[in-house]
Amino acid sequence: MEDDSFELYDLKVEVVHRDTSRPMVCRHQVGDHFYLRGGNLEFPVERPRFGYYAMLAVLPFLMAKQRPTQRTDWMSTDAEIGCTDPNCGGAFRITRLDKQTYRHSEYTKEALPPA
Template identity: 40%
Template sequence: MSSTPPEQKDAFTLYDLKVSAICPEGKQQICGAKPGDHFILQGELLYLPPGQGFSIYSLAAVLPLLAAKQRENHRNDWIESDALVACPDPNCKSVLKIERVGRRTFSHAETTHVGLDGNHEDIPGS
């Protein structure tokens, strides 16, 4: 997270996300998920609670949606309302729930070497 003031010209905000396993009671979880399993996404960093794992296949199913969920989209866009992702194993009944749990401000200059004008600052002639 950056301490960039929101009024700074290159500032932008992203939502922090919590992705939780929702496990139907009495159903076997093929993916290894347990009720309460989750991870937090803050910017580009993913955090798991100590001692908890997360299926790479479940992660692969939800990963393509996370960057869009971190951003504010048009209110009519489906990404604003839809928050459940099925486990990729068709025999598993668990789902992953994506929740917005906070916001962070970042600085463009602190996240890339490409200038706001699209020029690469460290490549001669770009």
């Protein structure tokens, strides 16, 4: 049987105050965070919220940040996404954590194409 494994990074997404010359005008607060493990978002019990607009800022980047990339790829080095409000000094830092191994067969019934 063909090996159908692949690896993804676990991610932590955290609110930071990147541009201190501008105030944090949105409802997110420094330190608000969540984890992405595989296809699951996990929120800490002590702070189980993360703003909808903040989530919209980071969602397009999460799948790419989960996947291994070359050292020279900007996705390997750039980790902060600015808030969608241009007046807000906040940003969202995406940190790669441990790699986990998953199996194609556990996520889809589509067959792998021939190698």
